[in-house]
Amino acid sequence: MSRDGGRMILWAQRPLLPLLRTCPGVAELMTHGDPLPRFDTHASLLSVPALLRTNEATMPRDVPY
Numbered sequence: 001m002s003r004d005g006g007r008m009i010l011w012a013q014r015p016l017l018p019l020l021r022t023c024p025g026v027a028e029l030m031t032h033g034d035p036l037p038r039f040d041t042h043a044s045l046l047s048v049p050a051l052l053r054t055n056e057a058t059m060p061r062d063v064p065y
Helices: 014-020 045-051
Strands: 008-011 026-030
Touching: 014 026
Parallel strands: 008 026
Antiparallel strands: none
16 A cells, blocks of 8 residues: 555554554554544455455465464
C-alpha cells in the first residue's frame, strides 16, 4: 500500500496496540477517543484479504508452523 502512496492507519482496542505496533506497514495506530485523521477509504480488517485479492498462492509460507 505504501509503495502506491497510501498509508495504513489501524483503529483498535487499546490492549491490542502493543501487538499491532510490531506489524510492518502500519503507519499509525489509533484507539477509542483519538481524533480521526482525514482518510480516503476504510475497510474492516476481515475484509482486507478479499479487497487485496489474497489467495493461497499469495500468502507467505515462511512461518514455523
